[in-house]
Amino acid sequence: MFWVDGKSQQTVEISDRSFQYGDGCFTTMLVLNGKIVNFNDHQHRVDDCLKALKIHPLNWLEATAWLSNAIQSKSIQNETKFGLKLHVSRGAGGRGYSPLNVSKPMVTISTFDYPSHYHNWHHDGVQLGLCQQALGLNPLLAGHKHNNRLEQILMKDEMDQAQEVDGVVLDISGHVIETTMANLFWRIKDKIYTPQLSQSGVAGVMRKRVLMALDSTEQFVKIGDYHLDQLLQADEVFMTNSILGIAPITRVRNTHFNIGPVTRSLQGQLNS
Structure with missing residues (x-):
């Protein structure tokens, strides 16, 4: 299902700035029994990214109504656990990169099935490769879920070609950052x-x-x-994202890890 500004449709304007430039942000949320998990945190991340991009704040009263309609539509199909993506574009128009004379922000909402293999990942763990391509440094946008994800696309394609489900990603300075789809944590002795x-x-x-x-x-x-x-010295490693929750990592390239007690404890507290 696909909605634009609360209306069911399958197209956006060709002058939309997210289509043209990746000018906007998004968040991907887990819906469980009709409710969005950690909704306030998703609101804050969208607000923070819109502020960083200098895009007009979202009308959450309006957006929440649209999200509720999307959830209800998916729930009619007897789906109790699924994903929901909220995507905000700066809008349509403007000359070149200039954000002047742009229409109001456009909100797109879509739903998707919960990935069935995530249950196996929770129980058995995930085996990762290592991306040879590296993330650039971008302090203006670091941390934010903006709409331009070309680096992640290239790295996910690299892992697909290597027949790995995901991979550890470094930056150009050689620092561990994340995987192509999730954040990383690891434990060495009593430190995380x-x-x-x-x-x-x-x-x-x-x-x-x-x-x-x-x-x-x-x-x-x-x-x-x-x-x-330093990561490869870990006693246990795990990955996190909003749809997956928490999953143990049992291999990075040729180094293997046991599923550890911190991972299992956090799964019990936070996995939905």
Whole structure:
């Protein structure tokens, strides 16, 4: 299903700036039994990205009504767990890159089935490759889920060609950042590590929830710049995103990991 500004349709204007330039942002949400999981966090991430892009704030009263209609339409098909994507474009118009004389922001909403293989990933873990292509440094947009995801597309294609389901992604400085689709955490002895995302990468909603959960138990977390050899020394590794939740990683390239107690504990707390 596909909605534009609350109306069911299958097309957008050719002058839409997200189509032309990737000018906008999005968030992908999990719906469980008719309710969006961690909805407030998704609202905040959209608001933060729109502010960074200097796009007019979203009318959440209006957008929430549209989201409810989309959820109801999918739920009629007896779907109790599925994905929901909220996409915001700056709008249509403007000359070249200039955002002057652009129409109001356009909101697109779509739904999709919950990936059935995620259940196996939760239980058995995920095996990852390593991307040879590297993320550039972009402090203006780092952390945000803006609509231009060309780097992730190239890296996912690299993993597809290598017959890997996903891969660890480094930046051009050699720092571990994420996978092509998820954030990364790992444990070495009694310390948890995760990359800082001030120069590249996406700061996911589930990453935020994991950091909050670890803080509530006074688990020591170090957020910083780490190279691949530091990740490969881990006692356990896991990945997070809003649809997947938390899944253990059992291999990165040729290094294998056991599924650890921190991963299983967080799964019990946060997986839907």
